[in-house]
Amino acid sequence: MAEIKVDETVDITDKVCPLTFVKAKVTLDELDDGEVLAIRMNDGEPVQNVPRSIKEEGHQILKLEDNEDGTYTLYVKKVED
Amino acid sequence: MAEKKTVDYAALKKGGFMRQKQKGYFSLRLAVVGGNLTAENIRTVADVADKYGKGYVHMTSRQGIEIPFIGFDDIEEVRAELAKGGVKPGVCGPRVRTITACQGSEICPSGCIDTYTLAQELDERYFGRELPHKFKFGVTGCQNNCLKAEENDLGVKGGMVVECDQSACIQCGVCVKACREGAIELKDGKITMDESKCNNCARCVKSCPTEAWKGEPGYIVSFGGTFGNKIYKGEENLPIIKDKETLFRVADAAIGFFEEYANAGERFRATLQRVGEDEFRNRIQAAYEGN
Numbered sequence: 047m048a049e050i051k052v053d054e055t056v057d058i059t060d061k062v063c064p065l066t067f068v069k070a071k072v073t074l075d076e077l078d079d080g081e082v083l084a085i086r087m088n089d090g091e092p093v094q095n096v097p098r099s100i101k102e103e104g105h106q107i108l109k110l111e112d113n114e115d116g117t118y119t120l121y122v123k124k125v126e127d
Numbered sequence: 128m129a130e131k132k133t134v135d136y137a138a139l140k141k142g143g144f145m146r147q148k149q150k151g152y153f154s155l156r157l158a159v160v161g162g163n164l165t166a167e168n169i170r171t172v173a174d175v176a177d178k179y180g181k182g183y184v185h186m187t188s189r190q191g192i193e194i195p196f197i198g199f200d201d202i203e204e205v206r207a208e209l210a211k212g213g214v215k216p217g218v219c220g221p222r223v224r225t226i227t228a229c230q231g232s233e234i235c236p237s238g239c240i241d242t243y244t245l246a247q248e249l250d251e252r253y254f255g256r257e258l259p260h261k262f263k264f265g266v267t268g269c270q271n272n273c274l275k276a277e278e279n280d281l282g283v284k285g286g287m288v289v290e291c292d293q294s295a296c297i298q299c300g301v302c303v304k305a306c307r308e309g310a311i312e313l314k315d316g317k318i319t320m321d322e323s324k325c326n327n328c329a330r331c332v333k334s335c336p337t338e339a340w341k342g343e344p345g346y347i348v349s350f351g352g353t354f355g356n357k358i359y360k361g362e363e364n365l366p367i368i369k370d371k372e373t374l375f376r377v378a379d380a381a382i383g384f385f386e387e388y389a390n391a392g393e394r395f396r397a398t399l400q401r402v403g404e405d406e407f408r409n410r411i412q413a414a415y416e417g418n
Contacts, residue, residue, distance in 0.1 A: 110299055
């Protein structure tokens with residue numbers, strides 16, 4: 047897979063459910079259609095649930111990367127309604 | 128009072144009128160299917176509670192409603208007023224009770240099956256059926272188990288039989304983490320699943336960004352749960368059931384077994400333990416296979 051060009055990053059490792067998703071969503075709302083957000087999240091509940099919530103919002107998930115430090119980075123392309 | 132009336136409490140109880148400790152008063156249990164009531168139903172209940180009760184209702188532990196403090200002399204009038212608003216009395220005693228359900232796949236993003244439709248069908252098929260003791264059905268849409276399937280005599284839980292279409296997969300890795308059973312791996316750019324670990328929760332299907340994971344809905348059935356004086360988790364004796372016809376055949380066999388073998392006042396679990404679970408397993412296995 048080609049390198050993903052990231053337009054914005056957000057770290058949600060300082061939040062707990064449901065604020066993990068809220069923080070990611072607020073950041074996504076700021077982006078333009080087609081821009082890519084990299085979301086850094088903790089292992090466990092965030093990585094189990096946040097990707098699905100973002101999919102249900104209608105955005106396009108590109109990749110989930112294991113940072114091998116107990117965190118993961120999710121790459122999401124913004125899709126306007 | 129000129130004539131002394133004899134009160135048939137058993138008949139009243141069967142019709143949903145539960146005797147209160149206060150003499151001459153009943154808490155009227157209403158029929159509710161899958162926890163849904165229309166706005167008209169609720170208005171009617173509110174009016175009856177105001178006019179004949181004490182202006183409040185009690186929500187039961189199994190998605191029912193009771194209107195306390197209905198006086199004995201008002202019973203017929205209350206029945207008639209409720210009927211006008213499409214509300215029927217429920218049941219108590221030794222028979223099939225309220226069919227409970229979560230909101231299921233029609234409303235909830237996690238739902239794998241249409242629980243409300245199934246609850247209505249189970250209600251039509253079994254509600255109020257006379258048996259040696261109470262018999263409870265509960266329907267929950269997914270492994271989150273909001274409706275606590277295994278605490279029922281017969282519990283139904285939605286699940287999916289899943290499969291990954293490699294050609295639609297972008298190897299993003301989301302499903303590997305979404306799966307709580309550790310059944311999915313991404314190795315050398317390919318998704319693999321250990322079917323023995325899969326619990327049919329469908330989190331892979333729900334989270335997959337490209338719909339590469341496909342899921343066929345099915346019913347995971349548990350038998351013999353109780354959550355009263357004795358607590359026992361219903362047991363899953365069958366593989367996931369993929370069609371309703373088989374589900375109903377299995378339910379018929381289970382309830383038939385209970386009807387045939389149970390002593391009066393004996394819960395399904397106790398019957399299974401007394402008669403022997405092997406006999407029951409053979410019976411439902413045969414029903415599952417269509418015999």
